[in-house]
Each structure stands twice: as C-alpha cells, then as structure tokens.
Amino acid sequence: MNTYNQPDRLNWKPLDFRDLAASTLANQSESNEIVQAEVNESQPDLEPELDSQPELNTVSSELAQTQQTLEQLKQEVEAQAYQEGFNLGREAGFEEGKRAGYEQGYLLGQQEGRKQIEQQLNDEKCKTVHAITNLISNFQQSINDIDELIVPKLFDLALIAAQKTVGSIAKVKQKQLIHTIQTLVEQCSILSEPMSLHLNPTDLQWLEPMLNEENQQYRWQLIADPNIEIGGCKILTNTNEIDASVNNHWQIMSGCLQRDNH
Template sequence: MSNALPKEKQTAYQRWEMASFDTPQPPPPPSPQQRQAAEKADASARVKEQLASVLEQARTEGFASGLEEGRITGLDEGRATGLEEGRNQGLAEGRAIAAKEAQTLQRLTQSFQEEISKANELIAQDMLDLALDIAKAMLHSALKIRPEIVLPVISEAIRYLPSIQQPAQLFLNHDDAPVVRQYLGEDLTKAGWQILEDPHVERGGCRVDTASNQIDATSSTRWHRIVTALDKDNEWLAP
C-alpha cells in the first residue's frame, strides 16, 4: 500500500526559515512633522478633557444650584399655596361660624321680642284690671258722696223707651229712691211713672218696666257690659 496523501487533501505550504539570532534594530525616530502632529493631538485631547471636566463641573454645579433654587421656589410656592388654602379654609369656617351665630342671635332676638310682647300684654291686662278695680271703687265711693249721680242713669234709661205704656214703673235702691223723688219725682209722676224701691237693685242703677218694655240699667248689668266689651272677667259687687 502507498502512503502518499491524495492531492485533494494537500494544502499550500510555507517555506520554513531559521530565525535570526541578531539584536533587532530600534525604530527610527519620528520626524518633526510626526512630533508636531502628536503634540497637537495631545493638546487637543487635553483641551477636550479639560472642557469635558469643566462642562461636568458646570453641569453638577448647575444641577445643585437648580436643585436648591427649585427647592426654595417649591417651598415658597408650597408655602404660598398652603397659606392661600389655609386662608380660604379659615374664611369658609369663619363664615360658617358667623352664619350660625347670626342665626342663633336672630332666634334669641325673636324670642326676646316675643317675651317682651307677652310681658307688655300681661302688663296691659294687669293695668286694665287695676283701672277697672279703681273705677269700681270710685263709683261706690262717689255714690255715697254724691247720690245724685244716679239721675243721669235714670234719664238715659227712660230715653231709650220709644213710648211710655202704662203701667210704667221705676225700680230703685232704697237709698236712691229719696234722691230721685226729690229731683225728678214731680216730672215722673206727671208722666205716669211709679217710683218703687227694690232691695235687689244696687245703688247707682235702676230697672224700668212698662207694659211692653223692660230695661235693666242696674249697676251690675252696666258693669258687666263694660267688662264684656273689654273681654275681662271682673264682677260688680255692691258695697
């Protein structure tokens, strides 16, 4: 068998040469143009580096300054916003409290006015009661001092009659009858009147009876009409 390598498996070969054992020569020094170009490149690199350092320092300082300024501005704006919001909230709460106090004051004022009106009404009623009591007492006293004041009462009672129909009777208190007979007896007798005494008729009053009419002009009846008109309950008591 042959040990030859087939052609398709054969590769190109390089000639082997023994390495030299001599000391290698140093590279030639750069030319002036090369040195000048290298120096320019170094200077440009240093400028770029310095510029980048300055820019980075400026960016850092600007960032710090902007951060501080932004923080101060943010604090000022936040404080202003907080003050405005607090002021608005305080105003709203103050208005609400003032409105509530105003309503309370209005209710108190209305209640006070109502109480004053009630007090005035009570005072007026008390004054009216006192006036009636005084008037009643004065009438009782006046009848004792001036018994002739019964005469206008009798004249008024007779005047209300449209016509006198017999028998015509005039009932008087036994203390008033003599006074009436003295001052009006003659005229009444001529007109057909009979003067009669009635213990149920109080002093200062009278009762008129005819065939078709009756007039109650007693003191208690006239007094009752007065107090009824005044919506009061104040009875007449004969002395």
C-alpha cells in the first residue's frame, strides 16, 4: 500500500512532488551505483580474456599445423599404400605372367623337342638304311669280285687237274686223238683240195703207219709240228684251218663253263 496516499490523521501533510522527485532520483542513483558496481566487477574478467588471446592464436596455429601434419601423413600413407598395392599387383602380375609364360614355353619346348626327336629319328633311319644298303651293295660287289676272282681260278684248276689226269693216260689220249682225226677227216672229205695234218712228233710216230693207208685216199700230208701238244692236231688247207689242239679244246671248254655260270 502506498504510504503517500494513506491518510494519517495525525501526521498528514499534503503530497509534495519535489519529495517524490528526490526519492526517484535517489532510487535511480542507487540503481546506477549497482550497475556500475556490476560493471566494475565484470571488468576484471575481460582483461584475462584479452590476455589469453595470444594463447588462443598459438593453439589455433598448433591445431592448423597438426591438421596439416595429419593431412601430410594421410597423403604419405595413401601414397605408400598405393605403392605397396602397385608393387603387390606388379609382383602378382609378374608371377602370373611368369607362370603363363612358363606353361606356354613348356608346351612350345615340348613340341619343338618332339619335332627335333622325330627329325633325328628320321635322319638316323635314313642313315641306317643308307648304311645297310651300302653294306649290302658292297657285300654283293665283294661276292661278285670273289666270283670273278675265284671261279675262273677254280675252273682253271679243274681244267688243269683234268688235263693232267687225262693227259697222263696214254691209251685214252691215243684213242681220243684217233677219234678226233676220224671226225675231222669225215668233215673234210668233201674237200678236193690237198690237206696237211699237223701232229706232235711223238704222236706222228705211232700214227703214221695207221694213216699211210688213208693218205692215199684223202691225199693229205703228215707234218710233225712240235708246237702242237701231244693229243692234238691241226688240219690246214689253202683256204681253211681246223684247230683241234688240246689247248684249243680246253679254251673252248672253259668258255662254255664260264658262259653257263653267268
């Protein structure tokens, strides 16, 4: 309740506006003092805030530097991780390529090896066949050479043996000579020209008595010829010659045997 409007019967005085103004001023002054005191109290707190500004700047700088360092570390880690991944990928690719290359090279090498082995086998076969062919050819040539060398010598040996055997038998030799002369005489009987019978002197001695009888019929002349072997003879005319010598007989026989052999 307002004291100024409350009636006081004992101490009542009329309201004075000057007292009211003074009271208002006093209250206002008191309020100003309170505000000033609060301001004064809060003023010391502002000074520490102003004093801590450099520290805040330092902290901000350190934070920025730390952030920059972290960013740099992040970039380095990313670069290192990229490089490691690249190296691992390269190694993996290298190993994969190496394995693929090894397999491909192995297959190619195997194929080339088979081709080379087949070629070598074919070459060896050709060489072997050629060598065997040459061996057979040389062997056949050797056999032919042996035949050409030995067979004539065997024939000569056989002829010599037969010649020695037959030539050593006088009776066989004489009978053969008589048969030869008779055959030649029969073949030459149609000739009217004179003939000469050439004999070995030894054969002429025992044949002359036998041939004198026929000499009158065929008009031949008996001639001793030491160049004719015993058991052989030759008949000569003016136009013909018949060689019945032993040497000629053996040559004819040897030629026949050699022709039969070939």
